[in-house]
Amino acid sequence: MSMPFYVSPEQLIKDKADYARKGIARGRSVVVLQVVEGILFVAENPSRALHKVSEIYDRIGFAAVGKYNEFENLRVAGVRQADMRGYAYDRRDVTGRSLANAYAQALGTIFTEAAKPYEVELVVAEVGFEPAGDQMYRLTFDGSVADEHGFVAMGGSSESISAHLAANWTEEMPLADGLRLAIAALAHSSAPGGSGGEQTREIPLSHLEVALLQRDRPRRTFRRIGQEQLRELVDG
Numbered sequence: 001m002s003m004p005f006y007v008s009p010e011q012l013i014k015d016k017a018d019y020a021r022k023g024i025a026r027g028r029s030v031v032v033l034q035v036v037e038g039i040l041f042v043a044e045n046p047s048r049a050l051h052k053v054s055e056i057y058d059r060i061g062f063a064a065v066g067k068y069n070e071f072e073n074l075r076v077a078g079v080r081q082a083d084m085r086g087y088a089y090d091r092r093d094v095t096g097r098s099l100a101n102a103y104a105q106a107l108g109t110i111f112t113e114a115a116k117p118y119e120v121e122l123v124v125a126e127v128g129f130e131p132a133g134d135q136m137y138r139l140t141f142d143g144s145v146a147d148e149h150g151f152v153a154m155g156g157s158s159e160s161i162s163a164h165l166a167a168n169w170t171e172e173m174p175l176a177d178g179l180r181l182a183i184a185a186l187a188h189s190s191a192p193g194g195s196g197g198e199q200t201r202e203i204p205l206s207h208l209e210v211a212l213l214q215r216d217r218p219r220r221t222f223r224r225i226g227q228e229q230l231r232e233l234v235d236g
Contacts, residue, residue: 023119029155066120096126108143
């Protein structure tokens, strides 16, 4: 009779965490940062069909890195929860904090109970009517939540990108300056997939996915920035 294979809980959790981190590190990075006009999302994403950045509700946006099918499932679930809560109660009852808590519970349950954890990192951002009211929540694969201020970088090159943002980001930064900073931070990173050391590279504007939660809109604040406007902002 063969002996059953045993793995200690500590080793199992460590193996799951290492597996998820490696999967996330292979992806391209995303930057979310506060600007005067609202909350800006900039993702390195050459695909025109598969989005890393999306709208959740009136003043709430979503950004993710990792496995597309996994974070897309989470995005759709968040949209459904927001719609149901807004319909059953009031649109003002749908908040970034409540969605972040729901995502944290889902990711935590998947991490501890499923055989394979989700290989994703998320940001749930809610734009306020004033900059002081902005909220950004970063969620990791195990359900951990961090309340961020100013900027967030996710993905395989997040450490070098965060260092560049920390050295250059300022409060009350206008949209054009914030966009140029985000692009420079993404370019000032290690190679995709973690295959090389830190380097500065040129990212074509066509390989960027950019969106804004626009502060002065009363509803449906999320809007995508197309290539023509993107070029105007970068060159202007």
